[in-house]
Amino acid sequence: MAAPHVIAVDLGGTKLLAGVLDDEGVVVKRTVRPTPLKSQEDLLAELESSIAEVLDDEIGAIGVGIPSTIDQRQGRAVASVNIPLAGIDFRNHLARRFGLPAAIENDANAAALAEHRYGAGRGTSHMVMLTLGTGIGGGLILDGRLYRGALGAAGELGHITLELDGPPCQGTCPGRGHLEALASGTATDVMAAELAAERPDGDLGRALAAGETVDARLAVDLAAVGPGDARDLLERVGFVLGNGIASLVNVFNPELVVIGGGFARAGDLLLEPARKVVAERALSPARELVRIVPALLGPEAGLVGAGLVGFEAMSATSA
Secondary structure (H helix, E strand, C coil): CCEEEEEEEEECCCCCEEEEECCCCEEEEEEEEECCCCCCCHHHHHHHHHHHHHCCEEEEEEEEEEEEEEEEECCCCEEEECCCCCCCCCCHHHHHCCCCCCCEEEEEHHHHHHHHHHHHCCCCCCCEEEECCCCCEEEECCCEEECCCCCCCCCHHHHHHHCCCCCCCCCCCECCEEHHHHCCCCCCCHHHHHHHCCCCCCHHHHHHHHCCCHHHHHHHHHHHHCHHHHHHHHHHHHHHHHHHHEEEEEEEEHCCCEEEEEHHHHHHCCCCCCCHHHHCCCCHHHHHHHHEEEEEHHHHHHHHHHHHHHHHHHHHCCC
């Protein structure tokens, strides 16, 4: 009889979540730690410690979502933009370390799997997901299945180019003017601080003068109160996001675009401007069909999705 649980790990740019997932998609145990960013060795040690903390006799496999490009043929984490993880035989490393089937998946792909199975994308066959946070991740559900591409590296939707000579992308990405560089939480941190310095009489400027940390989180909080520089900033970011989504709508003709990640807490402050741009700039008939909605699973999406790929690994081993 197959073990009823898997270990799921959601490795993010700021925190490392590990938990135990049952076959109904319920997280029954969890732990959270800061993500070590000093070295790959520190990162792997903390990851293994997190897995060991939730390991028990009912575990049948391990699934890990990582913010990296992946070669699924070899189970390798090829490169990562925001964490020190590259060129490692990640899947086999975990399988040898814990003696269990292991699977890895891009973290945004994992979130897309979870939202499609249990969240906002239930019942759809064609879905795009964007996760807004430190960067911008992406996942594609096409014809009801996660699209991984030839090697497993598909879905890097945050790295579509919107400005040919735009700002440099983040971390190790060599590109410029990418959606991630223009509309992520990190990009909004920078723009909020710049706007506060330029406009000391605005709501962001007053917050800076009062000693507050001016970043995307504060911008969302101030924008929710009423009109001001913070709301104007989020509208501009939403406009950029909408331009990126319009391109994705034109390419993939999805029924649904799901927006998740920590920065997505801005809700309609971002999504309404994005919807307006898509309605104006995407091609018909795709623009009439598509809906742009917030994710339903919140911070659980990456963890649940990692668990789902763990169950895939368990099934493949038992087949």
